[in-house]
Amino acid sequence: MRKLSRICVYCGSSAGASPAYRAAAVQVGELLAARGIGLVYGGGHVGLMGAVADAVLAAGGEAIGVIPHFLNQREIEHRGLTELHVVETMHERKAKMAALSDAFIALPGGIGTLEELFEVWTWTQLGSQEKPVGLLDVAGYYRPLIAFLDHVVVERFLKPGHRAMLQVESDAEALLGLLAAWRPNVEHKWMAPDER
Structure with missing residues (x-):
């Protein structure tokens, strides 16, 4: 079994339409803290981001935020975190979050969550990192995306x-x-002519 010291959680900066989304964020935060796994996330206090961080902290766990300066200036950062890293760009934010983490989970979220999920999944696919990537399908939120990926x-x-x-x-x-x-897949990314 892989030792997971810290997991990066990607999720919405809003709470979404269903109370199930917030409940799942709280559950994930509580589970991480109960297992002694630190949270790495986008550093906000709003939406599902704030819910997962608050749950980790309330249970005595470690919560590390990484936020770009321009969002920090808008006062959306969480001020009660174990650590808050303020960086200059979104690219630095994502690189820092990945460097601090052993694995990644996407909860419900919007285009930012999807972009972060697909980026780290691509890094794993290309072999530039060997870290597992997970999707928590809360109340069927990701069902259409999963069907599309199967179509791909x-x-x-x-x-x-x-x-x-x-x-x-x-x-x-x-x-x-x-x-x-999870174990890394050593399969070559590009398809051979006979696979096309």
Whole structure:
């Protein structure tokens, strides 16, 4: 089993339409703290971001935020974190969050969450990192995306082994188990002519 000291959580800076999303963020925060796993996230106090950080802190866990200066100036940063890193750009933010983390989980969120998820998944696919990536499908939020990703495989823009790199679960505890058990896929990214 892989030792997970810190997990990066990507999620919405708003709470979303369903109370299930906030409840899942709180559950993830509590689980991380209970297992002694530190949280790395975007540093905000709003939306699901704030909910997961507050849950970690309330349970006595470690919560590390990374926020770009321009968002910090807008006063959306969480002021009660274990650590808050203020960086200059979004690129620095994502690189810092990845460097601090052993694994990644995406909760419900918008285009920023999706962009972060796809970037770290691509890094793992290309072999520039060997860190597991998970998607917590809360109340079916990601069901259309999962169907699309399966379509990408059918259309041969993504190998089945690379699709399988994205660990998908609707249960947070089960997802943590998948991330801990994950092993890197050494399959070459590009398809051979006979695979096309």
